[in-house]
Amino acid sequence: MKLTLKIWRQAGPGKAGKMETYPIDGISPDMSFLEMLDVLNNKLVTEGQEPVAFDHDCREGICGACSLYINGEAHGPDRGVTTCQLHMRKFKDGDTIYIEPWRAKAFPVIKDLVVDRGAFDRIMAAGGFVSVNTSGNTLDANSIPIPKDDADKAFDAATCIGCGACVASCKNSSAMLFVSAKVSQLALLPQGRVEAQRRVLNMVEQMDKEGFGNCTNTGACEVECPKGISLENIARMNREYIKAGLLSES
């Protein structure tokens, strides 16, 4: 396949960047999108040019490291996959492909296509955990009966890999799908109920501090999410937040 790539190049944080054009040839339709970028980078390095920086780790759709806004969509035109699982057969010979970093104030560009998603980590640190005493008498999680439906919903929410495609796709750069998945995976389980009230208040407060926008229920996040995280979670987070906001004593 012969392609024309238009890639965002930016030397460092806060530097001015621009879209650069790179023609590329000899791409197999069986390559993954990241392998295609590897080919480009090999070429750039042999030509003595600076390779394109992009995030990746597992390359099998489980770590959430890869990102990329490809031809106007987060993780590209395919559904239910991350960029590392996207294959070049989804494109046609001769295509022009735009490749851009996630765009959000809360996700500043570090270099080229790499953005800083530390905001997600800080939201998790604000409450996305259960405090478990690990010294000695830990209970087996299975000793607490949990309705199958709740367990399934919690598991579905827990499949969020924190990639940030929801923020990137949202016209408001809202992080509500991510935060709601993280609130839900714990709020649905008895172990998570203990800190549920404090958790939702603190995580939403941190989300707002990071400068993410506000959900207007366009549903773009759900469509582009590689893990199919449902908007149901946002409604659940709002319920949890209303409950906590009304009942909290502080």
Place this chain on the structure above:
Amino acid sequence: MGFFTSSIGRKIVMSLTGLFLITFLIVHLGVNLLTLVSAELFNEASHFMATNPLIQAMQYVLALGFVLHISQGIILQIRNKQARPQNYAMNKPATNSSWSSRSMILTGLLILLFLILHLKDYFWVMKFGEMPAGQTDYDLVTGLFQNKLYTLIYVASFILLGFHLDHGFQSAFQSAGVNHRKYTPMIRKIGRVYSLLMALGFSLIALYFSFAN
């Protein structure tokens, strides 16, 4: 951070004021449809609305509802723009969301313009203005539609309102935390029927009096 200044708190305000305005529109359309029945009936209803103390009190609640809805809507829009300082060179929002869902501020602001025109020509005249001798509310309401441009502005606004409501109706439930595998599909359908009824109902009245006489 206060509940009502948080992101979700503001959504709750949008949702509750939106649902309140949705209810108000049903009453408004109901009264207006009486113009199609008879002039007397409409004048009676209009007189009742203008004199009943409960309705008078509700006027202030309604005004507050509009002010909150519009101010929060504009604040949210500004914050949402700030959340993305740099736009994409290539973006395909139509692949993942509907036009009406992405255009709430546009349809909202155009409805606001319409609202100003509407209040100036009807509400202001009925409440504070001097009605010309022998002219009833009915004459005022139906008379303005003799102007074709006026009718066009009205009908266009009702269509925009329809789009605002088509997304707004179900969105208000979702924002308030009401999402259920069984009921949400039903809420979406009711929202679509409701928006169609509002857009068609109000337009029908304007068009009827524009072309009837």
